[in-house]
Amino acid sequence: MAVTPRPVGDFEAIPGWLTPDQAALLREAASQVPAGGVAVEIGSHHGRSAVVLAAALPVGARLVAVDPFPSDWRYGAPGTEQSFRANLARAGVAGRVDVRVATSADVRRDWTGPLDLVYVDGKHDHWTVRDDLHWAHHVTPGGWVLVHDAFSSLGVTTALLRDVLPSRSLRYAGRVGSLARLQVAPPSRRDRLRMLAELPWWVRNLVVKVLLRLRLRPLARLLGHDGAADPF
Ligand SMILES: C[S@@+](CC[C@H](N)C(=O)[O-])C[C@H]1O[C@@H](n2cnc3c(N)ncnc32)[C@H](O)[C@@H]1O
Structure with a gap:
């Protein structure tokens, strides 16, 4: 498909919910991925966050974008996958993104390698988010797991309270709007209180x-x- 190039700064032209401040956080996190490293995005939709992440990765790093593009998703529509691929091409980042048209659980089942960054923005129900948080087991110590809608959705927040608050390996490190930063590191009492706050x-x-x-x-x-x- 022939597409007109679009500067990555134009991510706001892509439908979605990522705010400019949150895009800046994704950019910063992706730029810390080492050359040759891997970031995973769960839930890509039209590519609003994927173009930001992919463009900020260093040369040699790649983004694995996971989305089943189901026709029955609340905000889904026929053609979302095609729109996503076209937006990657317009941003000039298609070559550094591996698109997996599958659920997060299906891709994770066969995943073996280490990860440097995970961005969770897939299905927002309690059980799926809890399942998605298992991706953190693949993230190298000190790496980041970023979760969108962390404090604006019943399912996402209850999953975080259930699995992150008592975790011994994932610390809550703050948020930009509802985009939470979790780090693969032992949490302090202060981290837990910060989350409760x-x-x-x-x-x-x-x-x-x-x-x-x-x-x-x-x-x-x-x-x-x-x-x-x-x-x-
Ligand atoms: C909130 S949107 C993602 C928005 C995107 N990150 C952005 O910034 O534009 C959620 C996406 O999750 C996808 N999704 C639904 N179930 C999923 C699953 N089990 N695994 C991965 N993605 C899923 C939906 O198809 C939808 O595109």
């Missing part, structure tokens, strides 16, 4: 989402939320 913000985000669905935007504004989009 996010819970009021999480509850506020759930309330905002309910208010938006009830078309009560003025009430959401009272909670400091502007616009019709969910908090991310």
Whole structure:
């Protein structure tokens, strides 16, 4: 398919939920992957985050982008995979991305090699996110696991509370909006308390989402939320 080149800075032209501040965090994390290293993205959609990650990787590193592109996904649509591939090509990064049209669980089942970075933004239900967090076992010590919607979704947050809060090998290191940074390292008591301290913000985000669905935007504004989009 012939595509018109598009600068990577134009990631905002690609549909999706990644904010500019979150893109900056992905860029920083991807730039720390060593030459020859591997990053995995779970959930690619139209490629908004994939183009940011792939463009920031050093020469010789690669991004494995995992998405089954199911037609029944809530925001899915026929042609999403084609749109994703076209967006990689437009950004000039298609050559450094291995696209796996499969579920995260299926790809992980056969995965053996070490990873330098994992970005989790796939299916957001509690059980799938818990399963996706198993990718962290492949990440080298000190490496990063970044999780989108970490404190704006019931399924993602309860999975993090269940598996990260008591973990001895994954520490919560902060967030940009709802994009959480987890590091493969033993957590301190302070890391755990820091994660618990996010819970009021999480509850506020759930309330905002309910208010938006009830078309009560003025009430959401009272909670400091502007616009019709969910908090991310
Ligand atoms: C929130 S979107 C990802 C957005 C993308 N990271 C971006 O920034 O544009 C979630 C994606 O996860 C995909 N998905 C659904 N189930 C999945 C699974 N089991 N494994 C991997 N991806 C999955 C969906 O097809 C969808 O494209």
